[in-house]
Amino acid sequence: MKRVILLSAIAIFFTACKKDHKAEIIKEINELESQESGITPESRLKLYSLYEQFATDFPADSLSRIYLLEALQYRQVIGHSDTAIRLGNEFLKRYSHSALKPNEMEAMEFSTVYLSLAKAYSKKGITDSSIRYFEKAEFTSPLENSDLFAMKNEYQKLANDEGNNRQSYGWIMLANKWTEIGIPDSAIFWYAGFVSRFPDSESAPGAMMQQANLLGEQGRGEDAKSILKELIARYPESNFAKEAKVMLDNDMIGKSEEEQLEIILKKAVTNSAS
Secondary structure, rough: HHHHHHHHHHHHHHHHHHHHHHEEEEEEEEHHOOOOHHOOHHHHHHHHHHHHHHHOOOOOOHHHHHHHHHHHHHHHHOHHHHHHHHHHHHHHHHHHHHHHOOOOHHHHHHHHHHHHHHHHHHHHHHHHHHHHHHHHHHHHHHOHHHHHHHHHHHHHHOOOOOOOOOOHHHHHHHHHHHHHHHHHHHHHHHHHHHHHHOOOOOOHHHHHHHHHHHHOOOOOHHHHHHHHHHHHHHHOHHHHHHHHHHHHHHHOOOOHHHHHHHHHHHHHHHHHHH
């Protein structure tokens, strides 16, 4: 009985100490946050270190999620890549259950974590990991242009890495990203380069189709026709070859998707009438 009482007393003592410890950290955080407008770099680093300490010591507290995210972003911005990666992975480990069906706020949080990890891995020169997290971020939430360009740069690193067995992925994704950003000349260049370097890739016919579409949108109809004819000759069994033949037979080059659909529907009506 005495042992039970002793153990209970010890547990109460440590619980009280933990509460005091939490209260002390929160007090320090509040004091530093109140200086936000004129806070020194040293004090700012201390503030975010306290965020990390709180998140480590009190993982079950609801503030830990907020503090961990804040600390991760800060560490990534100031170039502490190893710490940022550690904090990002800790966030994903703790809260991965809410990534399955995130609400709007959670989706924004996970996108922030993925972007921070992508940039931290980029700074360390770990391109494959950087790309993986950029893609996770883009899948979770639309990216701003600055992040799209940062993502594009990682694809370019991969495309230029002759020793990487995923080099072809870098080429095709870089072309896709230039298309998404809205710089067709660069997209055309990388699609053409992809087909030239990786002609046996299953993505080659699609790359040629994309190239032809972009050329058509720029008013370069003859160049687009040349690419479509080459596509049919090189990959006659592909679905893109069949699509290319339809486009050539029906003068659909340079037309919008709506206009192309209208042409196809009119032809279908004509054929059914005859």
